[in-house]
Amino acid sequence: MMGEGKIFVGLVDGAIKVNCRIAFDEPVTEFRFSLSTLLNIDDLSEKCEVVKTWVVRSGFHEAREYLVKPKNGAFKELVIDYSGTVSGWHNVLSESRIGLYGYSVWYPLECSIKLRKIESTFNDTVNYDVWYFGSSGIFALKKGYGTVSSACGNFNVHYVNPGQKAFAKVCAHHYGKIIDFYQSMFCGKDIGITDVLFMDIEGGSGAIIQDGLMVVGQIPDMKDADEMQEMAINMLGHEFGHYWFKADHSTWEAWLGETAAEWASILYMVSVSGEDSINSRLDQIQEWTGDYVKAPVIKTPDLLCPPSGVHVRGVMLFYEIYKRHGLDKIKHILTILANLEIYNTESLLLELDEGVSDFIRRGLDAVDYMLL
């Protein structure tokens, strides 16, 4: 038993106003879903009523669950109107830019009947250009924003804040070089066109990438060209690394993709700035993400959520391999990983020499890699 959802989103006075229509394959007698606690239901299909609500943690946000039942018999379609704001992560609702990130529970999640598809539409295409992040994220910029493109035309950075144009240019410059570098080092790949949105969200650190759309939260103030180059390489190197190294964040195996994407970016950085830059980059990563020794080990038993240490632990484990075996060993591991038929830790370890595979295997549960 499944259903499909269609969502129409508008912006009114800095809040979203959503009309959500869910069609079930067969009539149902109840439906349960969750929405962010920042959103309120304004209206519901005439034939239905909310009989119970309670607050739960859902993904990264606090959500309220709703249990909807028909007033009589069963229902095959449910229309929910809701409104409110969402905040945090890559969410922003301002006049110049709109960011609705999928996991922020701004649309019905944790549904008791699986929705095979949710189609989202942002209504105001007169004033805004709109990009969709998978099926669940909506990003829109008010027309009149600036764009910088790479020489090949496959990479377009869109920015609202004119102060970010210089950085957009640095990104466009490195894009083609990074792609060429990865193509020749790992394996050929059809990359297609990528749109990058500088969302300029205060406190919204980091970038996300999927299907030709990269969304960047807050970009720090940078004082000179060197700093911009470093930032562009760190950000693009990692995010485009994910085209070769996927990270499924529903399991601890995410460490593979995050580690490899980060080290791919380090390899490119070395080709630009030399091998001396590795130590300072690793110091920086430790500074941003915290002491890895305090983070959960890579192989967490909980398969439902990503280990919080995933972004720093694997990177530090590979740093130990680099210190012991040199940079060629890292290139070797990444090239094997990029070409694996079955992409998981076990398949990778089977392809590596015993010393390195044993070291990684022990590292999956270890607290401090320097002791291995």
Ligand SMILES: [Zn+2]
């Ligand atoms: Zn990543």
